[in-house]
Amino acid sequence: MTTVYADYAAAAPVRPEARAALLEALDAGLGNPSSIHGAGARARARLEAAREQVAAALGAHPLEVIFTSGATESNNLALVGVTDAANRSCSVAVPATEHASVLAPARALTARGHRVTILSVDGSGRTAPQAVADAAPDLVSVALVNAETGVVQDVAALTAPVRERGGIVHVDAAQAVGVWPVDCATSPIDLLTVSSTKLGGPAGAGALVVRRGTTLVPLQRGGPQEQAFRAGTENVPAIAGFATALAIAVGEQATEHTRLRTLQEQLRAGLAAAWPGLRYTLASTVAAAPHVTHCTLPDVAGEDVVAALDLTGVAIATGSACAAGAAQPSHVLLALGRSHDEALGALRISLGWASTAADVDAVVQALAHVRTRIRVRGERAA
Amino acid sequence: MTRERIVVAMSGGVDSSVAAALLLEQGFDVVGVSMQLSSTPAATVRQGQGCCSLEDFRDARRVADHLQIPYYVWNLQDAFRTRVTDVFTAEYLRGRTPNPCVLCNRDLKFDELWRRAGALDAELVATGHYARVVEQEGRWRLLRARDDAKDQSYFLFSLTQTELARTRFPLGDLTKTEVRDYARKLGLPVAEKPESQEICFVPDRDYAGYVERHAAAAELSPGAVVDEQGTTLATHAGVHRFTVGQRRGLGIGDGVARWVTRIDGTTGTVHVGDQRALACRGLVAEQVRWAAGTPALDGDGPVRVRIRHRHVPVAARLTHTGNDRVEAWFEEPASAVTPGQAAVFYRGDEVLGGGWIAEAL
Numbered sequence: 001m002t003t004v005y006a007d008y009a010a011a012a013p014v015r016p017e018a019r020a021a022l023l024e025a026l027d028a029g030l031g032n033p034s035s036i037h038g039a040g041a042r043a044r045a046r047l048e049a050a051r052e053q054v055a056a057a058l059g060a061h062p063l064e065v066i067f068t069s070g071a072t073e074s075n076n077l078a079l080v081g082v083t084d085a086a087n088r089s090c091s092v093a094v095p096a097t098e099h100a101s102v103l104a105p106a107r108a109l110t111a112r113g114h115r116v117t118i119l120s121v122d123g124s125g126r127t128a129p130q131a132v133a134d135a136a137p138d139l140v141s142v143a144l145v146n147a148e149t150g151v152v153q154d155v156a157a158l159t160a161p162v163r164e165r166g167g168i169v170h171v172d173a174a175q176a177v178g179v180w181p182v183d184c185a186t187s188p189i190d191l192l193t194v195s196s197t198k199l200g201g202p203a204g205a206g207a208l209v210v211r212r213g214t215t216l217v218p219l220q221r222g223g224p225q226e227q228a229f230r231a232g233t234e235n236v237p238a239i240a241g242f243a244t245a246l247a248i249a250v251g252e253q254a255t256e257h258t259r260l261r262t263l264q265e266q267l268r269a270g271l272a273a274a275w276p277g278l279r280y281t282l283a284s285t286v287a288a289a290p291h292v293t294h295c296t297l298p299d300v301a302g303e304d305v306v307a308a309l310d311l312t313g314v315a316i317a318t319g320s321a322c323a324a325g326a327a328q329p330s331h332v333l334l335a336l337g338r339s340h341d342e343a344l345g346a347l348r349i350s351l352g353w354a355s356t357a358a359d360v361d362a363v364v365q366a367l368a369h370v371r372t373r374i375r376v377r378g379e380r381a382a
Numbered sequence: 383m384t385r386e387r388i389v390v391a392m393s394g395g396v397d398s399s400v401a402a403a404l405l406l407e408q409g410f411d412v413v414g415v416s417m418q419l420s421s422t423p424a425a426t427v428r429q430g431q432g433c434c435s436l437e438d439f440r441d442a443r444r445v446a447d448h449l450q451i452p453y454y455v456w457n458l459q460d461a462f463r464t465r466v467t468d469v470f471t472a473e474y475l476r477g478r479t480p481n482p483c484v485l486c487n488r489d490l491k492f493d494e495l496w497r498r499a500g501a502l503d504a505e506l507v508a509t510g511h512y513a514r515v516v517e518q519e520g521r522w523r524l525l526r527a528r529d530d531a532k533d534q535s536y537f538l539f540s541l542t543q544t545e546l547a548r549t550r551f552p553l554g555d556l557t558k559t560e561v562r563d564y565a566r567k568l569g570l571p572v573a574e575k576p577e578s579q580e581i582c583f584v585p586d587r588d589y590a591g592y593v594e595r596h597a598a599a600a601e602l603s604p605g606a607v608v609d610e611q612g613t614t615l616a617t618h619a620g621v622h623r624f625t626v627g628q629r630r631g632l633g634i635g636d637g638v639a640r641w642v643t644r645i646d647g648t649t650g651t652v653h654v655g656d657q658r659a660l661a662c663r664g665l666v667a668e669q670v671r672w673a674a675g676t677p678a679l680d681g682d683g684p685v686r687v688r689i690r691h692r693h694v695p696v697a698a699r700l701t702h703t704g705n706d707r708v709e710a711w712f713e714e715p716a717s718a719v720t721p722g723q724a725a726v727f728y729r730g731d732e733v734l735g736g737g738w739i740a741e742a743l
Contacts, residue, residue: 301456301457301498303454303455303456304498304501304502305501307415307452307501307502308501308502308503310454311413311452311502311503325439325443325454326418326455326456326457327457328457340460344457370501373500373501373502373503374500374501
């Protein structure tokens with residue numbers, strides 16, 4: 001069975017260069033980067049080289065790069081770290097469409113005495129700058145590219161009212177790096193989340209860029225690793241793989257953007273023909289990432305389509321799943337004003353560095369086949 | 383040659399795991415599915431108390447891994463609420479004693495299996511029920527399991543001929559002991575897993591408490607507990623706290639043994655009497671469906687009627703009273719005919735059909 005992978009937004013296949021960097025570090029007889037001896041120094045050398053690679057790719061200073069276990073930890077560290085450091089009740093604002101790793105810690109801040117505003121979004125999933133201004137937050141957290149729909153938020157406009165009153169801006173760029181320009185040097189960003197597994201590095205690594213002058217209380221307490229922002233021995237092989245993948249992804253960002261946009265146009269045309277009634281979540285005029293295509297199918301459970309496609313060797317996603325593995329109604333679609341049933345009929349197809357036009361054709365063909373087999377919701381078996 | 387695909391409902395228990403393994407051995411292209419029926423969102427996480435028995439999903443997934451078959455989880459929370467748990471609550475509020483497992487099998491599991499199997503390019507579905515389906519002279523016969531102690535044909539009475547043609551019960555010819563032995567032989571990780579007996583969404587068996595948590599106070603029907611002479615012996619907080627044949631918890635406390643004989647959901651009256659008053663001459667079943675394909679006719683001679691799971695069927699004659707309603711007249715009086723339970727008609731080993739008990743005769 002040929003297999004086609006179109007779920008990059010969940011985890012991208014590991015790039016060969018990242019794999020090589022990880023294996024090299026695993027096999028290099030490294031010690032603990034904090035140790036004095038040569039084995040430790042060699043680990044430290046790889047760690048600091050990775051830090052410089054990440055910093056250069058994102059327009060940051062190396063000491064501003066805090067390695068974490070991934071985007072979820074980075075988001076938690078940003079939200080909890082900033083508000084804990086404030087020593088007073090803060091106002092925090094996040095759009096309703098954020099990833100669970102932002103929404104959940106944000107909601108938990110309420111119990112710690114902070115005021116949390118969940119910002120509404122329009123039918124495309126974008127937040128109005130005025131809504132941010134009205135919330136007058138000390139901290140705003142926003143994803144540059146939404147993980148489910150791929151919509152691109154106008155971060156500069158959204159965060160202007162926060163910067164004007166001296167507030168802190170956190171941008172979750174886990175889905176953006178490699179497909180959209182991300183540059184800390186030219187953007188007024190205080191904190192930036194980056195993920196390894198979304199851009200072809202190994203899972204279990206990521207970073208939070210903490211710009212100079214930003215104060216955080218660490219989540220994990222212990223040793224003084226990562227400029228004292230994150231205790232615990234660094235996962236050097238994963239970090240080496242992550243930094244390698246990130247450097248390549250950022251280096252190829254402009255050409256990949258164009259290439260993936262072409263594939264996206266091919267996909268959108270194919271899907272619409274394959275499935276009458278299919279509805280794209282974003283109009284083609286909306287600013288959107290080139291690698292994520294999100295749609296809803298009328299009267300069909302997205303998980304049925306994903307399972308059926310899987311049996312033909314095609315991997316795509318519904319958006320969100322529970323611990324057991326069943327699809328849940330997407331909170332993003334609900335925030336966009338869609339119905340509960342529509343939110344269960346969502347499909348997310350996401351492409352990346354190894355995707356080809358043949359992959360897109362295979363996805364479209366598999367979906368057209370499933371269309372002939374599937375029964376709509378509520379229809380009894382014959 | 384491509385193998386025929388079959389979708390197997392896997393609960394994470396030993397029965398459905400062995401069913402999947404047997405079908406694989408028979409040469410089918412087996413796809414496992416589990417159904418997520420409820421969820422418990424938790425702000426704090428307590429070890430050992432996951433959502434919707436997370437442990438069972440993990441077990442099913444590990445068995446699928448072991449057998450190297452694809453496995454998916456279906457989200458049926460909405461359907462489970464509207465077709466099973468809401469009905470369960472509503473039935474208790476009417477003074478009836480529902481059987482949610484029959485409801486769930488009929489209105490949820492099989493419906494969803496057949497409907498969704500098509501999308502997975504499968505015509506056939508299977509479960510780990512102990513029952514048999516055999517084709518004879520162009521007709522599909524639903525039969526009791528060989529292992530009478532495990533027989534689950536009672537839960538399957540409403541399957542139609544078309545549905546039976548598409549359904550396999552691989553455990554129908556096996557005993558529970560044989561199933562466990564087979565699981566051990568294959569090294570299935572659930573070989574020693576204990577049976578689950580309770581209603582899955584009321585693990586503490588406090589049905590009255592469940593109803594009270596899921597109904598508005600105004601929906602409860604409090605009333606009187608009255609004896610056969612019409613004397614009020616006590617008052618009660620709602621008919622949902624009673625079931626026909628119940629002896630304890632009547633709130634009378636005069637030391638005389640009494641049983642609930644009838645519940646009137648409209649007036650809230652709970653009728654009690656001595657044990658003889660429990661005996662009934664028959665029942666009225668409604669929404670009757672015929673698994674055998676054609677109705678058992680009034681002149682067809684006696685059938686046996688099972689009025690609850692594990693009940694020993696009693697001989698009876700059926701009379702059609704129209705509109706999917708059937709009266710079953712017992713040859714010997716039967717005890718505690720309970721409205722809300724299923725009445726299933728058997729001839730020999732075959733399930734002819736069944737319906738829901740509306741009233742005792």
